[in-house]
Amino acid sequence: MKYTFPVKASNVDWHETHSKYKATDLFVDCGKPFLATTSGVVLEVSLKDEYVKGRPDGPLNGGLSVSLLGDDGVRYYGSHLSRVQSGIKAGTRVESGQQLGITGKTGNANNVCHVHYGISPACAKTGDWEVRRGVVWPYSYLASWRKGGQKSPVAEVASWKKKTDCKA
DSSP states (O other): OOOOOSBOOSOOEEOSOOSSSSOEEEEOOTTOEEEOSSSEEEEEEEOSOOOOTTSOSOTTTTOEEEEEEETTSEEEEEEEESEEOTTOOTTOEEOTTOEEEEOBOOSSSTTOOEEEEEEEEOSSSSSOHHHHTOSSOOHHHHHHHHTTOOOOOHHHHHHHHHHHTTOO
16 A cells, blocks of 8 residues: 555645544645545545634534545545535545545634545445544554555544444
């Protein structure tokens, strides 16, 4: 497996934690390329920002987004994009480092340009937004990939799935 840091920019910053659940917000200027973490098949794409401020958490929070089922069996999710790359749709085969979209601040991004990044098993493959948004802390993987490392989340994701039966 080849892993790629999911944002192509020199000024990416993030925190080791996230509020409410295990994910990471990658803070970066709007307009930077959002990349496929690894090779795989696109599972879900949101091309329309239908988020309404004040509504309870739900599947529309991410605005424009892409989820990818890596060849390693792990799902990688990025949201708050300003645009999804032309030709990226459910079922599309992509390669590690391929551009999936452009960073932005759609959905519940609080008007801050960033990519919400989640790692999870593809439990229901589509529609399981509480799992899709992230269930294992991405920080150590992101830190490795940013330096060109190849740390794999496969074992941690499999362990989470076995312990929880895919219930977020």
